[in-house]
Amino acid sequence: MLPAPSFAFVDLETTGTRAAVDRITEVAVVRVDDDQRGTLRVAEWSTLVDPEMPIPAPIQALTGITDAMVRAAPTFSTIAAELAERLADCVFVAHNARFDYGFLKHAYARLGRAFTARVLCTVRLSRRLFPQADGHGLDALIARHALDGSHRHRALGDARAIWSFVEKVYRDEPRERVDAVVKHILRIPSLPPQLPPDAIYALPEAPGVYVFYGDNTMPLYIGKSINLRDRVAAHFSQDWRSETDLRLSAEIRRIEHETTAGELGALLRESALVKSCMPAHNRALRRKAEAGIAELRDGVPRFVPAAGIEPSRLSGAFGPFGSRASMRAALRELASRHRLCALRLGLERRAHGPCFARQLHRCDGVCVGAEACEAHDARVAAAMAPFAIPRWPFDDVALVREVSADGECVDVHVVQHWCWLGTARDDAELADIIEAPRRGEFDIDVTKLLLRRYRAGMLELIPLSREPHRTACAASTSATHAVSRFA
Numbered sequence: 001m002l003p004a005p006s007f008a009f010v011d012l013e014t015t016g017t018r019a020a021v022d023r024i025t026e027v028a029v030v031r032v033d034d035d036q037r038g039t040l041r042v043a044e045w046s047t048l049v050d051p052e053m054p055i056p057a058p059i060q061a062l063t064g065i066t067d068a069m070v071r072a073a074p075t076f077s078t079i080a081a082e083l084a085e086r087l088a089d090c091v092f093v094a095h096n097a098r099f100d101y102g103f104l105k106h107a108y109a110r111l112g113r114a115f116t117a118r119v120l121c122t123v124r125l126s127r128r129l130f131p132q133a134d135g136h137g138l139d140a141l142i143a144r145h146a147l148d149g150s151h152r153h154r155a156l157g158d159a160r161a162i163w164s165f166v167e168k169v170y171r172d173e174p175r176e177r178v179d180a181v182v183k184h185i186l187r188i189p190s191l192p193p194q195l196p197p198d199a200i201y202a203l204p205e206a207p208g209v210y211v212f213y214g215d216n217t218m219p220l221y222i223g224k225s226i227n228l229r230d231r232v233a234a235h236f237s238q239d240w241r242s243e244t245d246l247r248l249s250a251e252i253r254r255i256e257h258e259t260t261a262g263e264l265g266a267l268l269r270e271s272a273l274v275k276s277c278m279p280a281h282n283r284a285l286r287r288k289a290e291a292g293i294a295e296l297r298d299g300v301p302r303f304v305p306a307a308g309i310e311p312s313r314l315s316g317a318f319g320p321f322g323s324r325a326s327m328r329a330a331l332r333e334l335a336s337r338h339r340l341c342a343l344r345l346g347l348e349r350r351a352h353g354p355c356f357a358r359q360l361h362r363c364d365g366v367c368v369g370a371e372a373c374e375a376h377d378a379r380v381a382a383a384m385a386p387f388a389i390p391r392w393p394f395d396d397v398a399l400v401r402e403v404s405a406d407g408e409c410v411d412v413h414v415v416q417h418w419c420w421l422g423t424a425r426d427d428a429e430l431a432d433i434i435e436a437p438r439r440g441e442f443d444i445d446v447t448k449l450l451l452r453r454y455r456a457g458m459l460e461l462i463p464l465s466r467e468p469h470r471t472a473c474a475a476s477t478s479a480t481h482a483v484s485r486f487a
Contacts, residue, residue: 004034004091004118004186005033005034005089006031006032006033006034006089006090006091007031007032007034007090007091007093007120007166008029008030008031008032008086008087008090008091008092008093009029009030009031009032009093009094009159009160009162009163009166010027010028010029010030010087010092010093010094010100010104010159011027011028011094011095011100011155011156011158011159011162012024012026012027012028012099012100012103012104012155013025013026013027013063013065013153013154013155014051014059014103015051015053015054015055015056015059016056016059017099019099019102019103019105019106020106022051022103023049023051023052023053023076023107024049024051024076024103024104024107025048025049025051025055025059025063025065025070026046026047026048026049026063026065026154026155027046027047027049027079027083027155028044028045028046028154028155028156028158028159029044029045029046029083029086029087029159030042030043030044030156030159030160030163031043031044031045031086031090032163042163043086044156044159044160045086046155046156046159047073047074047079048065048069048070048073049070049073049074049075049076049079050070050071050072050073050074050075051070052075054067055067055070062153063153063154064153064154065154076107076111077111080107080108080111080113084108084113084115087117090117091117091118091119091120091186092117092118092119092120093119093120093121093122093162093163093166094119094121094122094162095121095122095123095137095138095141095158095161095162096121096123097119097120097121097122097123098121101117101119109406114204116201116204116205116229118186118201119186120182120185120186121185122141122162122165122166123136123137124185125166125169125181125182125185126141126165128181128184128185129169129173129177129178129181130144138152138158138161138162139152141161141162141165142161145164145165145168145169147161147164147165147168148160148161148164149161187230187233187234191236192236192249192250192252194252194253195252195253195254195255199254199255200229200232200233200236201229203228203229203232203255203257204228204229204257204259205227205228205229205230206227206228206259206260206404207224207225207226207227207228207259207260207261207262207263207265207266207404208224208225208228208257208258208259208260208266208269209222209223209224209257209258209260209266209269209270209273210222210223210224210225210228210231210232210255210256210257210258211255211256211257211273211279212235212248212252212254212255212279212281213252213253213254213255213256214251214252214253215253218277218279218280219273219277219279219280220248220251220252220279220280220281221244221248221279221280221281221282222270222273222274222277222279222282223270224266224267224269224270225266226262226263226266228257228259232255235248235249236249244281247281248281259409260402260409260411260423261402261403261404261409261410261411262402262403262404262405262411264400264402264411264413264449264453264459265402265411265413265423267449268413268420268423268446268449269423271443271445271446271449272420275443289305289306289307290305290306290322290323290324291305291306291320291321291322291323291442291444292304292305292306292309292319292320292321292323292324292327293309293313293314293317293318293319293320293321293389294317294318294319294321294327294384294387295313295317295318296318296377296380296381296384298377299344299373299374299376299377299378299380299381300344300345300346300377300380301318301327301331301345301346301380301384303321303324303327304317305324306442306444309442310442311416311417311418311419311441311442312392312417314389314392314417314418314419314442314447315389315390315391315392315417315418316388316389316391317388317389318384318387318388318389319387319389320389320442320444320447320448322444328347330387331345331347332347334380334383334384335347335357335363336357336362337383338379338383339357339362339363339364340363340364340376340379340380340383341355341357341358341363341364341365341366341367341371341376342355342356342357342363343355343366343367344366344367344373344376344377344380345380353367353368354367354368355367364376389418389447389451390418390451390454390455392416392417392418393461394416394461394463394464396416396463396464396465397414397415397416397421397434397464398414398415398416398461398462398463398464399412399413399414399415399461399462399464400412400413400415400459400460400461400462401413401460401462409425410425411423411424411425412424412425412430414430414433414434415450415461418447418450418451419441419442419443419446419447420443420446420450421433421436434464
């Protein structure tokens with residue numbers, strides 16, 4: 001018996017390797033249904049597909065599929081419904097599955113339809129079962145396991161080969177081992193009985209935020225991911241369970257989600273939701289009143305708590321730091337590395353005499369007059385330079401435009417003084433954020449996130465004057481997408 005009721009072994013031939021540009025020329029499906037009583041039903045189906053574009057000569061030579069052969073074949077739009085029916089409720093199995101799965105997702109997207117499935121890649125299966133083997137390409141598998149490769153590089157021949165590979169490993173290897181590897185790759189979740197059977201597979205394979213609820217309206221847990229379905233499934237996969245996941249399994253009653261255009265939007269939304277909803281099982285992103293920044297006053301670093309920070313004060317300050325203690329720990333490290341004075345930095349308290357480091361000849365001696373205060377303070381400023389928060393480069397807000405992988409969705413994040421003011425998904429929302437009198441508040445997690453991306457060159461800040469809000473939310477096809485709000 002297989003670890004799932006139905007598997008579809010799929011192979012495609014295409015005009016090239018770029019799923020967004022190239023097209024399918026042949027598709028084959030070997031569907032295997034397991035009645036869980038020891039009987040397997042195997043059904044084969046294949047067809048040539050008119051790609052509606054020329055097939056490059058090297059591809060014709062590799063596959064043997066010519067322009068003349070596909071001229072009278074059906075287009076993908078003609079076979080899409082039948083193919084979807086043959087793949088329905090199946091685990092999607094392919095060799096280098098990302099290629100075949102990606103092509104089908106793009107092909108259906110061009111028709112305005114979504115395509116999702118649980119995916120099992122036989123490259124990954126081979127690597128986990130036979131880690132010492134030399135090569136895991138389909139040719140290597142055919143040779144190593146004595147599979148029939150007589151129709152190599154044709155869709156049905158390759159689909160038969162990967163089914164033969166899976167059939168053979170189940171016959172030759174301990175069943176428990178193969179099942180464990182397959183389930184690990186699929187992350188087949190052990191869903192809590194109180195959740196509906198489709199709770200995981202109703203989630204999109206897209207970036208966003210997910211919320212677990214118990215018996216009331218207060219969230220149990222809020223998380224984010226670039227693939228909501230995979231991440232939520234991981235909470236309930238026995239191979240990946242943590243103590244938190246075990247508690248969540250017992251308490252969860254429903255799951256809600258919100259999609260975003262990309263990872264940045266998911267991170268920002270998660271941070272805001274955790275702080276506003278205070279879920280029982282989130283800890284790291286809760287409100288951090290002890291956080292703050294450091295400012296140099298008369299050459300001496302002074303801690304400014306988060307509650308007293310205006311966003312405009314961030315530019316030119318240092319940090320941010322999770323607490324006063326973390327700032328002092330950073331200063332101690334700098335003092336040790338740069339021969340700075342702990343007394344002058346406020347790290348030691350004594351009425352007179354040298355600091356402790358000076359007694360060990362590890363301080364240049366501002367505490368005993370051996371170094372001028374001005375010189376020491378200049379060295380402090382230089383030592384703290386890696387902690388400096390860059391000055392805000394604009395007079396007003398800036399926009400960060402994030403577009404989804406399929407180009408369908410756009411999130412416009414509005415930022416000022418390294419604080420996030422909000423995210424807009426249409427022009428009206430963007431106008432409301434920009435025209436609001438309130439200019440955000442300091443959130444250490446958001447500020448750290450924005451600064452980390454900015455310093456790494458991953459955050460393009462667009463001045464408002466360069467991106468009028470009437471066009472900022474325009475996407476390549478459609479800027480609207482459904483979201484659910486929970487805060």
